[in-house]
Amino acid sequence: MQDHLDDLRFAHVLADTADATNIDRFKALDLEVETKPDSALANEAEAAVEKLIRVQLQRSRPRDAVLGEGDGLQGNGPRCWVVDAIDGLENYARGVPVWATQISLLDASEGSYQPVVGVVSAPALGRRWWAVKGHGAFTGRSLSSATRMRVSRVSRLPDASLAYSTLTGWEELGRLNGFLNLSREVWRTRAYGDFWPYMMVAEGVVDICADPELSPGDMAANAVIVTEAGGDFTGLDGTPGPRSGSAAASNGLLHDELLVYLNERH
Template sequence: MARYADDLALAHLLADTADAIAVPRFRAQDLHVSTKPDLTPVTEADTAVEKALRATLQRARPRDGVLGEEYGATEAAAGPGTRQWVIDPIDGTKNYVRGVPIWATLIALMEGAQPVVGLVSAPALGRRWWAALGHGAYAGRHTAAATPIRVSGVDRLADASFCYSSLGGWEEAGRLNAILDLTRRTWRQRAYGDFYGYMLLAEGAVDIMVEPELSLWDLAALVPIVTEAGGTFTDLQGQPGPGGGSAVATNGHLHEDVLTRLGNPRLSGLSG
């Protein structure tokens, strides 16, 4: 992992910083919550985490760009192989606000359009997941307790555990019938949401995870972890990577079948 060893070490340092800020405010009675223009919640922890991570990156990687959910983008130094750190300070803010422990800080490093390092830190679950391009995916409380992770070998929808985001989002996307078709054809169905379904996929605990509408900071850290664990990660049109604004992640064996069903006009319409 020599090529990305320093970057991955920095990602863990950033995650340590994020955990130290977010954990003490989790379930705090005086947590301040406001509403962003898109009507989604943001807490003082979201903004404090992102500010702290940006400050560290400015010192440690001053030539790299940064994109964060709360404060937008700062440009990278010009040149080939432009690098950009992509941060979601708290993925699962609604869970964080309600005291549900399924939330995490997502940290990715992108070279051009490709995520090459990804780390997900979920301190309320006592777990992290991380990967670097070409060097496998791992999980544990920290690097000294790391375990390699791998997607499942399930190759039939009838045997698959299917994970998806809220049905309302799929209805808005005009693909509710396709999702309902998949729930009927799979062995087990759960809506874990946010980062968690993808991490369960990377560990082989579920076999499919799909979401219809996402931003780059929701996706960038997840892609290396899923793909380095042996999975496949595309958008709804089948394009690989985090750039398409949607996600279809599978163990690879089921990917074409899932894409076909999500793209089937008969199944995608609300009345078909």
């Protein structure tokens, strides 16, 4: 476990590197948009940040594998770093400050890869969240200036706040009716999108959230942060962790009901 705490400190160093590069390029983007934003500069920034993180990992953790959105999986072994250099790339390209770098460590020492370290850093929002398995989840500006996070205790869907990213994904999966029925049942809905709903579940300011289709880089850090804050993180099929290609997160009290609605078919 001590090694994982060391890995957390190193993940913060990686996040600092990513923040410095991402925020510099974000401020330099041409934000004059007539139709859809040109994402070329954003893609260039994402590739540059992933490369920087890979170089640092190769130097400091040469035995670990690395999985990134750009260059895929490199290396093998019982430990794998998962990197999403810019989660919320469309927001980044448009000048919306809701984007983040997600860095997580998966450890297979117990038989299957499980996230044991997660850092989500959103410099344009001035926010960072992190967790180590067995040590709780925190938010703050640094390891020495942090607040522990706890999920909410809301136990009824009519009192719950639901966050999501998109409606089209639910429609493509044939689950739109279930999602809409859920949205009618809860107290309120907000489409914050990307990493942010999961961090708000961990903070206890949102009670449930879900996405119909996500990559491992979108989920691994979120999973360990939500669960260490006392919540549940599964796929839509109920499988714990970030391996199902979809995500449902909650304060735990509402999770079974959440999955029932999200698995309704039209």
